[in-house]
Amino acid sequence: MNHAPLRYALGTQNEAKRLAVQKATGTDPICLSVPSGVSGQPMSEEETITGAINRAKAALASAPHADIGLGLEGGLMYDREFTQQWYLISVCAAWNGSELYLGKGLAFPLPRQAAERIMAEGIELNVVIDEWGQTTGSNHRGGAYAFLTGGRVNRADVFCEAVIAATTPFLSRLYTN
Numbered sequence: 001m002n003h004a005p006l007r008y009a010l011g012t013q014n015e016a017k018r019l020a021v022q023k024a025t026g027t028d029p030i031c032l033s034v035p036s037g038v039s040g041q042p043m044s045e046e047e048t049i050t051g052a053i054n055r056a057k058a059a060l061a062s063a064p065h066a067d068i069g070l071g072l073e074g075g076l077m078y079d080r081e082f083t084q085q086w087y088l089i090s091v092c093a094a095w096n097g098s099e100l101y102l103g104k105g106l107a108f109p110l111p112r113q114a115a116e117r118i119m120a121e122g123i124e125l126n127v128v129i130d131e132w133g134q135t136t137g138s139n140h141r142g143g144a145y146a147f148l149t150g151g152r153v154n155r156a157d158v159f160c161e162a163v164i165a166a167t168t169p170f171l172s173r174l175y176t177n
């Protein structure tokens with residue numbers, strides 16, 4: 001597959017997300033700060049997906065020369081049905097002005113203490129991870145994934161796979177109707 005001809009507008013200036021798109025597409029995206037339209041800390045899959053879609057659409061609207069708008073959103077979701085645990089999720093939405101696709105990255109169990117603090121104190125996940133890891137700006141680098149796995153998984157790589165999933169339909173003939 002050849003990604004080169006497409007121009008991507010990414011709805012954030014976040015470094016981990018920019019790196020993810022660069023790795024996934026082989027190009028430097030146009031990075032734009034756009035509103036996600038959801039809370040700073042999405043607390044469900046629905047809210048996380050909505051934030052990703054809002055960012056993708058706003059990015060393309062702000063960069064008319066781009067072909068595809070990308071919205072990358074991190075969030076938390078509670079699995080009531082199977083495990084009764086909280087998970088960190090990372091979603092990519094890709095929008096070309098008429099078609100919309102999603103890519104869903106690795107869902108990773110969150111320590112119960114982290115989820116409880118986020119809810120009780122109204123803080124965001126990066127605050128807990130930075131406190132535990134004695135770092136700043138973890139969400140721009142390896143993120144919670146790297147902290148929890150000792151570096152075996154990182155945020156850019158998780159988003160990279162989500163970007164590949166969401167953009168493949170625009171690149172493969174197999175998806176044309």
Ligand SMILES: O=P(O)(O)OP(=O)(O)OP(=O)(O)OC[C@H]1O[C@@H](n2cnc3c(O)ncnc32)[C@H](O)[C@@H]1O
Nearest residue numbers: 012014040041073074124125126139143144145155
């Ligand atoms: O700069 P933007 O694009 O807004 O990216 P963000 O990391 O601040 O924001 P997201 O909307 O993607 O994520 C929602 C919140 O969850 C935090 N978060 C999500 N994934 C994380 C991760 O892997 N590590 C640390 N914090 C994470 C993040 O810092 C936000 O506070």
